[in-house]
Amino acid sequence: MYGKGLRPLSLITAASVALTLVAALFWAPNDAYLGFLQKIFYVHVPLAILTLCGFVAAGLMAIAHLRTRDPRWDMRSYVAIHISLIFGVTVLITGSIWARGAWGHWWVWNDPTLVSFLLVMLLYATYQPLRFAIEDPERQARYASVFAITAGAFVPINFAIVRLAPAYVHPRTLSNISGNLPGRMQVVFYLALFAITLLWITLWRFEMTAKHVAAQTRRLRALLGEESDEEGPVRRSAAPSLTHAGSVS
Amino acid sequence: MAPLPLHTAGPYVAGAYIAFFLIVLIYVAIMATKLTRSERTLSELTEQVKRRQRSSDDNGR
Protein backbone atom coordinates (compact mmCIF):
# COMPACT_ATOMS: atom_id res chain seq x y z
CA MET A 1 0.00 0.00 0.00
CA TYR A 2 1.76 3.08 -1.22
CA GLY A 3 -1.14 5.45 -0.56
CA LYS A 4 -0.87 5.05 3.19
CA GLY A 5 0.14 8.24 4.93
CA LEU A 6 0.19 10.12 1.66
CA ARG A 7 -2.16 12.83 2.88
CA PRO A 8 -0.10 13.99 5.89
CA LEU A 9 3.03 13.74 3.76
CA SER A 10 1.47 15.91 1.07
CA LEU A 11 0.37 18.48 3.64
CA ILE A 12 3.82 18.67 5.23
CA THR A 13 5.38 18.98 1.77
CA ALA A 14 3.02 21.79 0.77
CA ALA A 15 3.66 23.61 4.04
CA SER A 16 7.45 23.35 3.79
CA VAL A 17 7.50 24.42 0.13
CA ALA A 18 5.37 27.43 1.03
CA LEU A 19 7.58 28.26 4.01
CA THR A 20 10.68 27.96 1.80
CA LEU A 21 9.19 30.36 -0.73
CA VAL A 22 8.42 32.97 1.88
CA ALA A 23 11.80 32.56 3.56
CA ALA A 24 13.70 32.66 0.27
CA LEU A 25 11.94 35.71 -1.11
CA PHE A 26 11.45 37.81 2.01
CA TRP A 27 13.68 36.61 4.84
CA ALA A 28 16.99 35.69 3.20
CA PRO A 29 19.32 38.63 2.53
CA ASN A 30 20.20 39.66 -1.02
CA ASP A 31 23.50 38.32 -2.30
CA ALA A 32 26.37 40.82 -2.40
CA TYR A 33 27.31 40.01 -6.01
CA LEU A 34 24.21 38.62 -7.64
CA GLY A 35 21.64 40.59 -5.65
CA PHE A 36 18.07 39.47 -5.97
CA LEU A 37 18.99 37.06 -8.79
CA GLN A 38 20.63 34.76 -6.26
CA LYS A 39 17.13 33.73 -5.08
CA ILE A 40 17.05 31.25 -7.97
CA PHE A 41 19.70 29.35 -6.02
CA TYR A 42 17.12 28.17 -3.47
CA VAL A 43 15.06 26.35 -6.05
CA HIS A 44 17.76 25.44 -8.60
CA VAL A 45 20.39 23.83 -6.38
CA PRO A 46 18.12 21.63 -4.21
CA LEU A 47 16.33 20.44 -7.36
CA ALA A 48 19.68 19.53 -8.93
CA ILE A 49 20.83 17.69 -5.80
CA LEU A 50 17.55 15.76 -5.62
CA THR A 51 17.66 14.89 -9.31
CA LEU A 52 21.11 13.37 -9.00
CA CYS A 53 20.38 11.63 -5.70
CA GLY A 54 17.21 10.26 -7.28
CA PHE A 55 19.20 8.79 -10.16
CA VAL A 56 21.66 7.19 -7.75
CA ALA A 57 18.78 5.89 -5.60
CA ALA A 58 17.22 4.40 -8.74
CA GLY A 59 20.51 2.58 -9.35
CA LEU A 60 20.44 1.17 -5.80
CA MET A 61 16.83 0.08 -6.27
CA ALA A 62 17.87 -1.60 -9.52
CA ILE A 63 20.56 -3.51 -7.62
CA ALA A 64 17.85 -4.67 -5.22
CA HIS A 65 15.78 -5.74 -8.22
CA LEU A 66 18.57 -7.82 -9.74
CA ARG A 67 19.26 -9.42 -6.37
CA THR A 68 15.71 -10.22 -5.32
CA ARG A 69 14.02 -10.47 -8.74
CA ASP A 70 11.08 -8.71 -7.17
CA PRO A 71 9.36 -6.65 -9.90
CA ARG A 72 8.33 -4.10 -7.30
CA TRP A 73 11.95 -2.97 -7.04
CA ASP A 74 11.99 -2.44 -10.78
CA MET A 75 8.85 -0.34 -10.41
CA ARG A 76 10.47 1.73 -7.66
CA SER A 77 13.56 2.29 -9.76
CA TYR A 78 11.46 3.22 -12.78
CA VAL A 79 9.40 5.74 -10.83
CA ALA A 80 12.52 7.23 -9.21
CA ILE A 81 14.05 7.86 -12.64
CA HIS A 82 10.74 9.25 -13.85
CA ILE A 83 10.50 11.80 -11.03
CA SER A 84 14.18 12.69 -11.31
CA LEU A 85 13.78 13.34 -15.04
CA ILE A 86 10.95 15.77 -14.30
CA PHE A 87 13.09 17.49 -11.66
CA GLY A 88 16.01 17.51 -14.09
CA VAL A 89 14.03 19.44 -16.68
CA THR A 90 13.28 22.13 -14.10
CA VAL A 91 16.96 22.22 -13.15
CA LEU A 92 17.98 22.85 -16.76
CA ILE A 93 15.35 25.57 -17.17
CA THR A 94 16.14 27.36 -13.91
CA GLY A 95 19.88 26.96 -14.51
CA SER A 96 19.54 28.43 -17.95
CA ILE A 97 17.60 31.41 -16.59
CA TRP A 98 20.27 31.93 -13.94
CA ALA A 99 23.02 31.80 -16.55
CA ARG A 100 21.17 34.38 -18.62
CA GLY A 101 20.77 36.68 -15.65
CA ALA A 102 24.25 36.29 -14.20
CA TRP A 103 26.42 35.92 -17.30
CA GLY A 104 24.19 37.19 -20.10
CA HIS A 105 23.91 33.89 -21.98
CA TRP A 106 21.25 31.22 -21.87
CA TRP A 107 23.92 28.56 -21.92
CA VAL A 108 27.55 28.63 -20.78
CA TRP A 109 29.89 25.84 -21.78
CA ASN A 110 32.65 26.68 -19.33
CA ASP A 111 30.50 25.59 -16.44
CA PRO A 112 31.21 21.91 -15.78
CA THR A 113 28.25 21.41 -13.47
CA LEU A 114 25.75 22.57 -16.08
CA VAL A 115 27.44 20.58 -18.85
CA SER A 116 27.68 17.35 -16.87
CA PHE A 117 24.08 17.78 -15.81
CA LEU A 118 23.00 18.00 -19.44
CA LEU A 119 25.07 14.91 -20.20
CA VAL A 120 23.39 12.95 -17.39
CA MET A 121 19.97 14.08 -18.62
CA LEU A 122 20.79 12.98 -22.18
CA LEU A 123 21.82 9.57 -20.88
CA TYR A 124 18.67 9.14 -18.81
CA ALA A 125 16.51 10.35 -21.69
CA THR A 126 17.27 6.98 -23.32
CA TYR A 127 15.89 5.01 -20.35
CA GLN A 128 12.26 5.06 -21.43
CA PRO A 129 12.99 4.38 -25.13
CA LEU A 130 15.15 1.44 -24.01
CA ARG A 131 12.31 -0.01 -21.96
CA PHE A 132 9.84 0.66 -24.74
CA ALA A 133 12.01 -1.24 -27.23
CA ILE A 134 11.89 -4.48 -25.23
CA GLU A 135 8.60 -6.36 -25.35
CA ASP A 136 9.08 -9.17 -22.86
CA PRO A 137 8.30 -7.58 -19.45
CA GLU A 138 10.75 -9.72 -17.50
CA ARG A 139 13.63 -8.91 -19.84
CA GLN A 140 12.55 -5.27 -20.00
CA ALA A 141 12.83 -5.05 -16.21
CA ARG A 142 16.21 -6.81 -16.16
CA TYR A 143 17.76 -4.70 -18.94
CA ALA A 144 16.33 -1.52 -17.42
CA SER A 145 18.00 -2.40 -14.12
CA VAL A 146 21.34 -2.97 -15.85
CA PHE A 147 20.95 0.45 -17.44
CA ALA A 148 19.91 2.09 -14.16
CA ILE A 149 22.94 0.70 -12.31
CA THR A 150 25.40 1.69 -15.04
CA ALA A 151 23.92 5.16 -15.35
CA GLY A 152 23.67 5.56 -11.58
CA ALA A 153 27.39 4.88 -11.29
CA PHE A 154 28.04 7.23 -14.20
CA VAL A 155 26.42 10.19 -12.42
CA PRO A 156 29.06 10.88 -9.72
CA ILE A 157 32.00 9.78 -11.91
CA ASN A 158 30.90 12.06 -14.70
CA PHE A 159 30.65 15.03 -12.37
CA ALA A 160 34.12 14.39 -11.00
CA ILE A 161 35.67 14.12 -14.47
CA VAL A 162 33.98 17.06 -16.12
CA ARG A 163 34.91 19.22 -13.14
CA LEU A 164 38.57 18.46 -13.87
CA ALA A 165 38.19 20.38 -17.10
CA PRO A 166 39.63 23.84 -16.47
CA ALA A 167 37.96 27.24 -16.36
CA TYR A 168 34.66 27.15 -14.62
CA VAL A 169 32.40 29.94 -13.51
CA HIS A 170 29.71 28.07 -11.62
CA PRO A 171 29.37 29.11 -8.00
CA ARG A 172 30.63 26.23 -5.89
CA THR A 173 27.63 25.41 -3.80
CA LEU A 174 29.10 23.22 -1.10
CA SER A 175 32.20 25.31 -0.57
CA ASN A 176 29.96 28.35 -0.46
CA ILE A 177 27.90 26.83 2.27
CA SER A 178 30.79 25.81 4.45
CA GLY A 179 32.68 28.98 3.66
CA ASN A 180 31.15 32.33 3.02
CA LEU A 181 27.43 31.75 2.82
CA PRO A 182 25.91 33.96 5.51
CA GLY A 183 23.89 32.33 8.27
CA ARG A 184 20.42 33.17 7.04
CA MET A 185 21.15 32.06 3.51
CA GLN A 186 22.43 28.79 4.88
CA VAL A 187 19.27 28.25 6.91
CA VAL A 188 17.05 29.00 3.92
CA PHE A 189 19.12 26.71 1.71
CA TYR A 190 18.74 23.78 4.07
CA LEU A 191 15.06 24.54 4.45
CA ALA A 192 14.72 24.51 0.65
CA LEU A 193 16.66 21.27 0.44
CA PHE A 194 14.33 19.74 3.02
CA ALA A 195 11.22 20.95 1.19
CA ILE A 196 12.38 19.74 -2.21
CA THR A 197 13.39 16.38 -0.74
CA LEU A 198 9.88 16.03 0.67
CA LEU A 199 8.48 17.05 -2.72
CA TRP A 200 10.53 14.34 -4.46
CA ILE A 201 9.37 11.71 -1.98
CA THR A 202 5.74 12.84 -2.23
CA LEU A 203 5.73 12.75 -6.01
CA TRP A 204 7.46 9.36 -5.95
CA ARG A 205 4.81 8.03 -3.59
CA PHE A 206 2.02 9.51 -5.72
CA GLU A 207 3.39 7.86 -8.83
CA MET A 208 3.93 4.55 -7.03
CA THR A 209 0.35 4.63 -5.76
CA ALA A 210 -0.98 5.39 -9.24
CA LYS A 211 1.06 2.57 -10.78
CA HIS A 212 -0.08 0.24 -8.01
CA VAL A 213 -3.73 1.12 -8.58
CA ALA A 214 -3.35 0.54 -12.31
CA ALA A 215 -1.70 -2.84 -11.68
CA GLN A 216 -4.42 -3.87 -9.24
CA THR A 217 -7.11 -2.83 -11.70
CA ARG A 218 -5.47 -4.91 -14.40
CA ARG A 219 -5.34 -7.85 -12.04
CA LEU A 220 -8.98 -7.41 -11.10
CA ARG A 221 -9.92 -7.39 -14.76
CA ALA A 222 -7.95 -10.58 -15.28
CA LEU A 223 -9.61 -12.20 -12.26
CA LEU A 224 -13.02 -11.31 -13.62
CA GLY A 225 -11.95 -12.91 -16.85
CA GLU A 226 -12.98 -10.00 -18.96
CA GLU A 227 -11.54 -9.73 -22.44
CA SER A 228 -9.40 -6.68 -23.00
CA ASP A 229 -11.14 -3.85 -24.85
CA GLU A 230 -8.13 -3.35 -27.06
CA GLU A 231 -8.14 -5.55 -30.09
CA GLY A 232 -5.07 -6.77 -31.90
CA PRO A 233 -1.58 -7.15 -30.46
CA VAL A 234 -0.87 -6.25 -26.87
CA ARG A 235 0.10 -2.63 -26.45
CA ARG A 236 3.78 -2.22 -25.74
CA SER A 237 4.64 -0.13 -22.74
CA ALA A 238 7.72 1.42 -21.21
CA ALA A 239 6.24 1.15 -17.74
CA PRO A 240 6.82 -1.93 -15.60
CA SER A 241 3.73 -4.11 -15.60
CA LEU A 242 4.17 -5.82 -12.22
CA THR A 243 2.42 -8.85 -13.72
CA HIS A 244 5.36 -11.15 -14.28
CA ALA A 245 7.09 -13.25 -11.65
CA GLY A 246 5.18 -13.50 -8.45
CA SER A 247 2.19 -11.82 -6.98
CA VAL A 248 1.73 -8.21 -6.07
CA SER A 249 0.57 -7.36 -2.63
CA MET B 1 30.46 42.98 -10.82
CA ALA B 2 27.79 45.16 -9.30
CA PRO B 3 24.72 43.39 -7.97
CA LEU B 4 21.85 43.33 -10.42
CA PRO B 5 19.13 45.77 -9.41
CA LEU B 6 15.77 44.33 -8.47
CA HIS B 7 13.95 45.44 -11.62
CA THR B 8 16.44 43.53 -13.79
CA ALA B 9 16.73 40.43 -11.65
CA GLY B 10 13.04 40.21 -10.77
CA PRO B 11 11.80 38.72 -14.06
CA TYR B 12 14.55 36.09 -14.03
CA VAL B 13 13.76 34.98 -10.49
CA ALA B 14 10.03 35.01 -11.23
CA GLY B 15 10.65 33.03 -14.42
CA ALA B 16 12.65 30.39 -12.58
CA TYR B 17 10.08 29.95 -9.83
CA ILE B 18 7.20 29.91 -12.33
CA ALA B 19 9.00 27.28 -14.42
CA PHE B 20 9.38 25.12 -11.34
CA PHE B 21 5.72 25.37 -10.37
CA LEU B 22 4.51 24.98 -13.94
CA ILE B 23 6.34 21.70 -14.35
CA VAL B 24 5.04 20.35 -11.05
CA LEU B 25 1.52 21.42 -12.09
CA ILE B 26 1.87 19.75 -15.49
CA TYR B 27 2.90 16.61 -13.65
CA VAL B 28 -0.18 16.86 -11.44
CA ALA B 29 -2.35 17.29 -14.54
CA ILE B 30 -0.87 14.16 -16.10
CA MET B 31 -1.51 12.31 -12.85
CA ALA B 32 -5.11 13.53 -12.99
CA THR B 33 -5.66 11.99 -16.43
CA LYS B 34 -4.20 8.71 -15.20
CA LEU B 35 -6.46 8.83 -12.16
CA THR B 36 -9.49 9.42 -14.40
CA ARG B 37 -8.57 6.42 -16.48
CA SER B 38 -8.26 4.22 -13.39
CA GLU B 39 -11.58 5.50 -12.13
CA ARG B 40 -13.30 4.67 -15.43
CA THR B 41 -11.85 1.17 -15.54
CA LEU B 42 -12.87 0.52 -11.97
CA SER B 43 -16.45 1.65 -12.55
CA GLU B 44 -16.59 -0.57 -15.65
CA LEU B 45 -15.44 -3.51 -13.59
CA THR B 46 -17.94 -2.72 -10.83
CA GLU B 47 -20.72 -2.62 -13.41
CA GLN B 48 -19.62 -5.98 -14.67
CA VAL B 49 -19.61 -7.53 -11.22
CA LYS B 50 -23.10 -6.17 -10.60
CA ARG B 51 -24.32 -7.60 -13.91
CA ARG B 52 -22.93 -10.99 -13.05
CA GLN B 53 -24.48 -11.00 -9.61
CA ARG B 54 -27.83 -10.10 -11.12
CA SER B 55 -27.64 -12.87 -13.70
CA SER B 56 -26.56 -15.46 -11.11
CA ASP B 57 -29.46 -14.34 -8.89
CA ASP B 58 -31.81 -14.85 -11.85
CA ASN B 59 -30.42 -18.31 -12.48
CA GLY B 60 -30.80 -19.19 -8.81
CA ARG B 61 -34.52 -18.55 -8.88
Added chain:
Amino acid sequence: MTRPASSTVVLALLRAQLRLELRTFESLPAMCLFSVTAFLLFHFGLDVDSLSGNLASGVLWVTLLLAALLAINRVYVADAEQGGFDAFVLSPAERSTLLLAKMLVLLIYLAVVELVAVPAFAILLLEPSLWQALPSMLGALVLGNLGIAVIGALVGALAVRTQARDLLGPLVSLPLLVPVLLGVARWTAPLFDAPRAGAVALRWPLVLALYDAIFGLIAFALFDFLLED
Protein backbone atom coordinates in the same frame (compact mmCIF):
# COMPACT_ATOMS: atom_id res chain seq x y z
CA MET C 1 30.50 -31.82 -17.45
CA THR C 2 33.74 -30.04 -16.75
CA ARG C 3 33.98 -26.35 -17.19
CA PRO C 4 36.44 -25.32 -19.91
CA ALA C 5 39.20 -22.90 -18.97
CA SER C 6 38.06 -19.33 -19.45
CA SER C 7 41.07 -18.40 -21.55
CA THR C 8 40.27 -21.22 -23.99
CA VAL C 9 36.69 -20.03 -24.29
CA VAL C 10 37.69 -16.41 -24.81
CA LEU C 11 40.18 -17.38 -27.51
CA ALA C 12 37.64 -19.61 -29.24
CA LEU C 13 35.00 -16.84 -29.19
CA LEU C 14 37.53 -14.31 -30.39
CA ARG C 15 38.66 -16.57 -33.22
CA ALA C 16 35.07 -17.22 -34.25
CA GLN C 17 34.23 -13.52 -34.35
CA LEU C 18 37.37 -12.61 -36.28
CA ARG C 19 36.75 -15.42 -38.77
CA LEU C 20 33.22 -14.16 -39.23
CA GLU C 21 34.54 -10.66 -39.87
CA LEU C 22 37.12 -11.94 -42.36
CA ARG C 23 34.38 -13.78 -44.27
CA THR C 24 31.75 -11.07 -44.29
CA PHE C 25 33.78 -7.86 -43.87
CA GLU C 26 30.85 -6.25 -42.14
CA SER C 27 32.58 -3.83 -39.79
CA LEU C 28 36.24 -3.10 -40.45
CA PRO C 29 36.15 -1.75 -44.02
CA ALA C 30 33.12 0.37 -43.17
CA MET C 31 34.89 1.83 -40.13
CA CYS C 32 38.05 2.68 -42.08
CA LEU C 33 36.09 4.16 -44.94
CA PHE C 34 33.92 6.13 -42.55
CA SER C 35 36.87 7.70 -40.75
CA VAL C 36 38.59 8.86 -43.94
CA THR C 37 35.25 10.19 -45.23
CA ALA C 38 34.74 12.03 -41.94
CA PHE C 39 38.11 13.78 -42.35
CA LEU C 40 36.93 14.91 -45.77
CA LEU C 41 33.69 16.13 -44.24
CA PHE C 42 35.60 18.13 -41.64
CA HIS C 43 37.83 19.60 -44.35
CA PHE C 44 34.84 20.85 -46.31
CA GLY C 45 32.62 21.59 -43.34
CA LEU C 46 35.23 23.66 -41.48
CA ASP C 47 36.87 24.92 -44.68
CA VAL C 48 40.38 24.32 -43.38
CA ASP C 49 43.40 22.62 -44.95
CA SER C 50 45.23 21.82 -41.74
CA LEU C 51 44.39 21.56 -38.09
CA SER C 52 46.34 21.85 -34.86
CA GLY C 53 45.83 21.88 -31.12
CA ASN C 54 42.36 21.40 -29.65
CA LEU C 55 40.60 21.39 -32.98
CA ALA C 56 42.84 18.66 -34.42
CA SER C 57 42.48 16.54 -31.30
CA GLY C 58 38.72 16.94 -31.29
CA VAL C 59 38.31 16.10 -34.97
CA LEU C 60 40.43 12.97 -34.67
CA TRP C 61 38.72 11.63 -31.56
CA VAL C 62 35.17 12.43 -32.58
CA THR C 63 35.84 10.62 -35.84
CA LEU C 64 37.26 7.58 -34.07
CA LEU C 65 34.36 7.57 -31.62
CA LEU C 66 31.76 7.66 -34.38
CA ALA C 67 33.63 4.97 -36.31
CA ALA C 68 33.62 2.83 -33.16
CA LEU C 69 29.83 3.13 -32.98
CA LEU C 70 29.61 1.22 -36.24
CA ALA C 71 31.40 -1.72 -34.60
CA ILE C 72 29.50 -1.41 -31.29
CA ASN C 73 26.24 -1.70 -33.21
CA ARG C 74 27.33 -4.80 -35.06
CA VAL C 75 29.49 -6.75 -32.65
CA TYR C 76 26.62 -8.78 -31.14
CA VAL C 77 24.30 -8.92 -34.15
CA ALA C 78 25.36 -12.37 -35.31
CA ASP C 79 24.94 -13.76 -31.79
CA ALA C 80 21.45 -12.30 -31.45
CA GLU C 81 20.18 -13.23 -34.89
CA GLN C 82 21.73 -16.63 -35.44
CA GLY C 83 21.26 -18.16 -32.02
CA GLY C 84 24.77 -17.56 -30.74
CA PHE C 85 23.44 -16.23 -27.43
CA ASP C 86 21.26 -19.28 -26.82
CA ALA C 87 24.05 -21.69 -27.69
CA PHE C 88 26.44 -19.81 -25.45
CA VAL C 89 24.06 -19.72 -22.48
CA LEU C 90 23.55 -23.49 -22.81
CA SER C 91 27.28 -24.13 -22.85
CA PRO C 92 29.08 -24.58 -19.52
CA ALA C 93 31.36 -21.59 -20.18
CA GLU C 94 31.50 -18.62 -17.83
CA ARG C 95 29.22 -15.92 -19.19
CA SER C 96 31.69 -13.12 -18.71
CA THR C 97 34.02 -14.80 -21.23
CA LEU C 98 31.68 -13.53 -23.94
CA LEU C 99 32.06 -9.98 -22.66
CA LEU C 100 35.84 -10.31 -22.56
CA ALA C 101 35.89 -11.75 -26.08
CA LYS C 102 33.76 -8.87 -27.39
CA MET C 103 36.01 -6.34 -25.67
CA LEU C 104 39.03 -7.90 -27.34
CA VAL C 105 37.25 -7.89 -30.70
CA LEU C 106 36.46 -4.20 -30.32
CA LEU C 107 40.06 -3.49 -29.27
CA ILE C 108 41.37 -5.26 -32.37
CA TYR C 109 38.90 -3.47 -34.65
CA LEU C 110 39.84 -0.11 -33.17
CA ALA C 111 43.56 -0.83 -33.50
CA VAL C 112 43.14 -1.75 -37.16
CA VAL C 113 40.99 1.31 -37.87
CA GLU C 114 43.51 3.56 -36.15
CA LEU C 115 46.32 2.06 -38.25
CA VAL C 116 44.44 3.56 -41.20
CA ALA C 117 42.78 6.60 -39.66
CA VAL C 118 45.65 8.12 -37.66
CA PRO C 119 48.16 8.15 -40.57
CA ALA C 120 45.40 9.39 -42.85
CA PHE C 121 44.65 12.16 -40.38
CA ALA C 122 48.33 13.07 -40.07
CA ILE C 123 48.64 13.32 -43.84
CA LEU C 124 45.32 14.95 -44.64
CA LEU C 125 44.66 17.38 -41.83
CA LEU C 126 47.30 17.53 -39.09
CA GLU C 127 49.62 20.49 -39.28
CA PRO C 128 52.52 19.57 -36.97
CA SER C 129 54.37 16.31 -37.51
CA LEU C 130 53.09 13.36 -35.55
CA TRP C 131 56.44 11.62 -35.04
CA GLN C 132 57.54 13.34 -31.86
CA ALA C 133 54.12 12.94 -30.30
CA LEU C 134 53.90 9.27 -31.16
CA PRO C 135 54.70 7.63 -27.77
CA SER C 136 52.23 9.78 -25.89
CA MET C 137 49.73 9.36 -28.71
CA LEU C 138 50.02 5.59 -28.43
CA GLY C 139 49.23 5.78 -24.73
CA ALA C 140 46.13 7.87 -25.44
CA LEU C 141 45.04 5.42 -28.12
CA VAL C 142 45.42 2.42 -25.79
CA LEU C 143 43.50 3.95 -22.88
CA GLY C 144 40.90 5.51 -25.17
CA ASN C 145 40.33 2.24 -27.02
CA LEU C 146 40.01 0.41 -23.73
CA GLY C 147 37.27 2.76 -22.60
CA ILE C 148 35.43 2.46 -25.92
CA ALA C 149 35.76 -1.34 -25.85
CA VAL C 150 34.51 -1.66 -22.25
CA ILE C 151 31.47 0.56 -22.77
CA GLY C 152 30.85 -0.75 -26.27
CA ALA C 153 30.83 -4.39 -25.14
CA LEU C 154 28.33 -3.64 -22.35
CA VAL C 155 26.03 -1.26 -24.23
CA GLY C 156 26.17 -3.38 -27.38
CA ALA C 157 24.79 -6.33 -25.42
CA LEU C 158 22.16 -4.09 -23.84
CA ALA C 159 20.97 -2.68 -27.15
CA VAL C 160 21.23 -5.64 -29.50
CA ARG C 161 18.06 -7.43 -28.46
CA THR C 162 15.80 -4.40 -28.56
CA GLN C 163 13.50 -3.23 -31.31
CA ALA C 164 15.55 -0.16 -32.21
CA ARG C 165 19.11 -1.34 -31.63
CA ASP C 166 20.64 0.88 -34.30
CA LEU C 167 19.30 3.90 -32.46
CA LEU C 168 19.65 2.78 -28.86
CA GLY C 169 23.26 1.63 -29.16
CA PRO C 170 24.63 5.07 -30.07
CA LEU C 171 22.16 6.99 -27.90
CA VAL C 172 23.12 5.07 -24.77
CA SER C 173 26.83 4.70 -25.44
CA LEU C 174 27.66 8.25 -26.55
CA PRO C 175 26.89 9.98 -23.22
CA LEU C 176 28.84 7.24 -21.46
CA LEU C 177 31.74 7.82 -23.84
CA VAL C 178 31.90 11.59 -23.35
CA PRO C 179 34.31 11.33 -20.37
CA VAL C 180 36.54 9.11 -22.53
CA LEU C 181 36.43 11.69 -25.31
CA LEU C 182 37.16 14.46 -22.82
CA GLY C 183 40.14 12.55 -21.45
CA VAL C 184 41.81 11.59 -24.71
CA ALA C 185 41.04 14.85 -26.52
CA ARG C 186 42.47 16.98 -23.70
CA TRP C 187 45.41 14.60 -23.41
CA THR C 188 46.42 14.79 -27.07
CA ALA C 189 45.53 18.44 -27.70
CA PRO C 190 48.92 19.80 -26.54
CA LEU C 191 50.65 17.16 -28.68
CA PHE C 192 49.03 18.64 -31.77
CA ASP C 193 50.03 22.23 -30.99
CA ALA C 194 52.17 23.73 -33.69
CA PRO C 195 54.96 24.93 -31.38
CA ARG C 196 54.91 21.92 -29.12
CA ALA C 197 53.74 22.86 -25.66
CA GLY C 198 55.51 19.83 -24.25
CA ALA C 199 54.29 18.72 -20.87
CA VAL C 200 51.22 16.51 -20.95
CA ALA C 201 49.10 16.83 -17.85
CA LEU C 202 49.34 13.60 -15.91
CA ARG C 203 45.75 13.78 -14.79
CA TRP C 204 44.21 12.72 -18.10
CA PRO C 205 45.97 9.34 -18.28
CA LEU C 206 45.01 8.76 -14.65
CA VAL C 207 41.40 9.79 -15.18
CA LEU C 208 41.10 7.59 -18.25
CA ALA C 209 42.64 4.57 -16.54
CA LEU C 210 40.31 5.03 -13.57
CA TYR C 211 37.25 5.43 -15.80
CA ASP C 212 38.16 2.34 -17.83
CA ALA C 213 38.71 0.31 -14.66
CA ILE C 214 35.43 1.37 -13.02
CA PHE C 215 33.33 0.68 -16.08
CA GLY C 216 35.21 -2.56 -16.66
CA LEU C 217 34.13 -3.69 -13.20
CA ILE C 218 30.56 -2.54 -13.80
CA ALA C 219 30.44 -4.36 -17.13
CA PHE C 220 31.70 -7.61 -15.63
CA ALA C 221 29.30 -7.33 -12.69
CA LEU C 222 26.25 -6.70 -14.87
CA PHE C 223 26.90 -8.67 -18.04
CA ASP C 224 25.53 -11.96 -16.67
CA PHE C 225 22.11 -10.38 -16.22
CA LEU C 226 21.89 -9.52 -19.90
CA LEU C 227 22.22 -13.15 -20.97
CA GLU C 228 19.58 -14.77 -18.84
CA ASP C 229 17.03 -16.06 -21.29
